[in-house]
């Protein structure tokens with residue numbers, strides 16, 4: 816199975832977060848200070864799953880717009896490596912880290928295998944995503960996660976387990 820050391824994964828250090836996301840940071844570890852944050856709520860992480868073409872991306876996009884109107888902009892993550900256009904401002908986009916077409920070429924895979932393997936590669940670095948979420952955990956009420964149409968990526972493969980269990984950690988999900 817693929818490993819994170821392959822050159823199909825692009826960025827090596829803490830650069831997987833989009834700098835043009837809703838708010839700026841990257842000024843060192845700015846985790847919320849202890850006293851003030853004790854009463855603040857942790858974000859709810861919403862992983863959007865569903866059959867191919869069932870409206871996941873549209874739902875994430877509409878919910879993002881709605882939350883912006885409610886002055887509660889979400890932290891948004893795109894986990895679909897094969898999508899052409901992401902219709903919402905993604906704070907983290909798997910496509911910035913994993914080159915889906917290269918993965919297909921390098922491992923001799925078809926489109927579905929390419930998506931599963933891309934997710935597996937990304938999952939090996941999901942600890943970095945968790946660090947970004949942790950840094951912003953008191954700034955956002957919601958973390959929205961769009962997923963690829965291949966629902967089996969989450970229900971059957973290790974990457975789904977790694978990603979969901981990371982997010983369900985007691986400190987991250989209410």
Ligand SMILES: Nc1nc2c(ncn2[C@@H]2O[C@H](COP(=O)(O)OP(=O)(O)OP(=O)(O)O)[C@@H](O)[C@H]2O)c(=O)[nH]1
Pocket residue numbers: 865866867868869870871872873874895962963964965
């Ligand atoms: N009628 C109707 N169409 C919708 C709805 N939500 C999405 N669509 C349409 O369904 C198509 C697929 O929507 P997407 O949001 O891309 O679906 P998806 O689940 O993200 O698709 P994949 O990522 O390819 O699995 C698009 O043409 C949308 O405009 C809905 O609630 N009603």
Ligand SMILES: [Mg+2]
Pocket residue numbers: 871872873895898961962963964
């Ligand atoms: Mg989609």
